[in-house]
Amino acid sequence: MIKSVVVLGGGSAGFLAAISIKSKNPHLSVRILRSPDIGIIGVGEGTTIAFPRFLQGYLHVPLREFFQVAEPTFKLGIKFLWGPRREFYYTFAKEYEARLTGLSKPIGFYHDHDTQWIGALSALMAHDKAFVRNADGTPNLSLPHGYHIENEKLVGWLESHARKVGVEIGDANVAGVETGPVRTSGREEKGVTALVLADGQRVTADLFVDASGFRSELLGKALGEAYQSFEKSLFCDRAVIGGWERTDEVVKPYTTVETMDHGWAWQIEHADFINRGYVYSGAHVDDETARQELLRKNPKIPAERTRVVRYRSGRRARTWIGNVVGVGNSVGFVEPLEATSLGVIALECVMLADTLAETIGEPGPMIVDIFNKHNGKAWDDIRDFLAVHYAFNTRLDTPFWKDCREKTDLAGAAPMVEWFRENGPSTLVKGILMPESNSFGFEGYLAMFVGQKLQYPKERKPAAKEVELWRKYVAKFGEQSRTALSVMDTLRAVHGPAWNVKAAAR
Ligand SMILES: Cc1cc2nc3c(=O)[nH]c(=O)nc-3n(C[C@H](O)[C@H](O)[C@H](O)COP(=O)(O)OP(=O)(O)OC[C@H]3O[C@@H](n4cnc5c(N)ncnc54)[C@H](O)[C@@H]3O)c2cc1C
Structure with a gap:
């Protein structure tokens, strides 16, 4: 025993x-x-929604103390600077697979080139807002969120x-x-x-x-x-990391991931610090060239405050x-x-x-x-999901990205890709093609496929009349987010003496 x-x-x-x-x-x-x-x-x-749920729902940690000492900020998802769109959002809510009254298909079908956000959470993200308000004005932390920490x-x-x-x-x-x-x-x-x-x-x-x-x-x-x-699915094997003290930049309620010449870079938002890291493939670029690209694109990073971390995926x-x-x-x-x-x-x-x-x-x-x-x-499952990020990102034509598009092994993601190419963002086989235990689920795959504009038959696209109604929904999501609270508003609230953990989560 x-x-x-x-x-x-x-x-x-x-x-x-x-x-x-x-x-x-x-x-x-x-x-x-x-x-x-x-x-x-x-x-x-950065975390997913699983981490706050684990701390609060499983370990029952004292939340006020955790906020005060560990100083997390709030993250609603990821903003991708990736693929042919200017940007797209992947939130912790189910937005792509959701349905709206009057629309015949899941929302993923309506996300055309002009729509910036497609639901309540992505609208909050697009407006740099984190949480809607409870009746008493406090942030409603029951909305799905992760942390930057x-x-x-x-x-x-x-x-x-x-x-x-x-x-x-x-x-x-x-x-x-x-x-x-x-x-x-x-x-x-x-x-x-x-x-x-x-x-x-x-x-x-x-x-x-x-x-x-x-x-x-x-x-x-x-x-x-x-x-x-x-390594057959994920070619990157190192990261150069840097950051700078925040001055007047807004604290974004999301992680930004940006396509770079030989990989991609994250931007993570702490209250006083902005953390950037460029994940790249050592087979495509040397450390110093990658470091210079990161510094060139982020002139606020002090050159002496970068460091390289090597890793292998598996x-x-x-x-x-x-x-x-x-x-x-x-x-x-x-x-x-x-x-x-x-x-x-x-x-x-x-x-x-x-x-x-x-x-x-x-x-x-x-x-x-x-x-x-x-x-x-x-x-x-994570490897499979990341593989579709690489295999379909058409943003750049550098040797690294060409290799990704040609050589990435889709592994367990292959059936989902086949499904989407034939049927678009349909949820007909949700729970059959992929078990509910998959941490990204159908929603995650739809977000990456629709976000990267993976092609599917045109005749599956919605009729013009439905698109009109869709635009009204989009306008409504945008309207709702205007009165919501920013990350800094939320931090002031949860660090304040009057904050009530239980009431805020209702
Ligand atoms: C570039 C990069 C970015 C990342 N970004 C994210 C992210 O955004 N989100 C996320 O969830 N995760 C991220 N991670 C992963 C995350 O950092 C780790 O998964 C997490 O912190 C757990 O680390 P660890 O405790 O396993 O290892 P470590 O933090 O390395 O801890 C290892 C411990 O073992 C001890 N130890 C080792 N050998 C011995 C020995 N011989 N004797 C005694 N003690 C020993 C060390 O002292 C240390 O205490 C990232 C990782 C990398 C490399």
């Missing part, structure tokens, strides 16, 4: 795993070991919260790992028997969580779990082996084009913490196999 857990790593993955396990299994001893010499990755600043601030807050829920935290360098047969998941398998610290101390536990980031000390190095690369074949469970970058990584890592971490944490609770610390082989399959699928 599992009674003690050691988490290797004190980045966001390690702390979230430790907090989840301890909160749902208070009887377990949970200890984090992390190396101040190695530090944390220090990037990872600085990695160091998030980890700082997680550390203090972890201590409060009873997680023990130690600074140490793990210099070696002892392996041997274990029977933690109901069958004998190779596992970890002890961590050996730099001072020679041996640390044992019933379960080890590998949250050691890209180093993957346990899953990768010690247990040698196979790595499945996503995942370990299994996440849980014997008495080792991986969480975060130690298991898998894809570039943050949809800002998905914290969402996957949340998924891993929920499943692990609930498994320990429900099996009373004695997980059997079947739950471990399902855990592995489910987590692997989550990573593969």
Whole structure:
């Protein structure tokens, strides 16, 4: 029976795993070991809707304190400077697959070249607004949203919260790992028997969580779990990161992703800082040329404040082996084009913490196999979805983008592409062609296909009379957003003394 857990790593993955396990299994001893010499990755600043839901709905963190210490801002989705349109929005609401009274087809069919927004959330985004108001004027935070949040601030807050829920935290360098047969998941398998610290101390536990980031000390190095690369679908392998102190720029309620010569760049909005990062392919451009492009297009970035991060896209074949469970970058990584890592971490944490609770610390082989399959699928789904971002972006004709259009392996996204080319943004086979568990769902694919103007038969387009009614809806969405609150209005409200968490979410 599992009674003690050691988490290797004190980045966001390690702390979230430790907090989840301890909160749902208070009887377990949970200890984090992390190396101040190695530090944390220090990037990872956008989330999907899954992350606030996890913090509030699963961990029930004190929201006011979280807002004050971790200082997130609010994100309604992504603005794409991508494909032939000037821009398009992909929100956390279901806008492309929604239907409106009087219109015979899902909204995706009506998004012509002239429409800038197609629903309530994209209209808010287009007007730099974040939330509509409750009757008392406060922001209605029940609208679907994610966060922009600085990695160091998030980890700082997680550390203090972890201590409060009873997680023990130690600074140490793990210099070696002892392996041997274990029977933690109901069958004998190779596992970890002890961590050996730099001072020679041996640390044992019933379960080890590998949250050691890209180093993957346990899953990768010690247990040698196979790595499945996503390089056939995702060609980028590094990012140059920079940013500047905000002066008079409006805090946008979205992440901007912009097509660049050899990849793409994010713009993430913190209250006092604008963070930019250019994700590119080392096979198409060298680091210095990429850095110069980022600086040229963002003259406010101080040249001395850029840094390059290298990565590879892919995942370990299994996440849980014997008495080792991986969480975060130690298991898998894809570039943050949809800002998905914290969402996957949340998924891993929920499943692990609930498994320990429900099996009373004695997980059997079947739950471990399902855990592995489910987590692997989550990573593969993200790869598939990102592949359609690359394969159909016609904005630039540089060698990188030509290669993307010609060579991107669509992998599991191929049936969705085929469906769209034949039927346009139809939702007829929603839930059949793609399981509801896919985190982007039909909506995500429709957003990327319609947004990038992937072609489908003309005769499926709506009649002129319907388009007239559609324009009225568009005008109404725009009108509603004019009186809504901006990100800064919302921050002032949630940091103010009178803010009532429960009332705001109604
Ligand atoms: C360029 C880039 C942009 C990103 N953008 C986003 C984004 O917008 N949204 C998003 O959700 N995610 C994003 N991510 C991913 C995100 O940063 C991570 O998924 C997340 O922060 C989790 O990191 P981690 O905890 O797994 O790893 P890390 O933060 O690297 O933590 C690893 C921990 O392990 C410890 N450790 C490692 N080896 C040892 C050892 N031998 N002994 C002791 N301790 C050890 C380290 O000290 C550290 O505490 C991005 C990543 C990159 C590279």
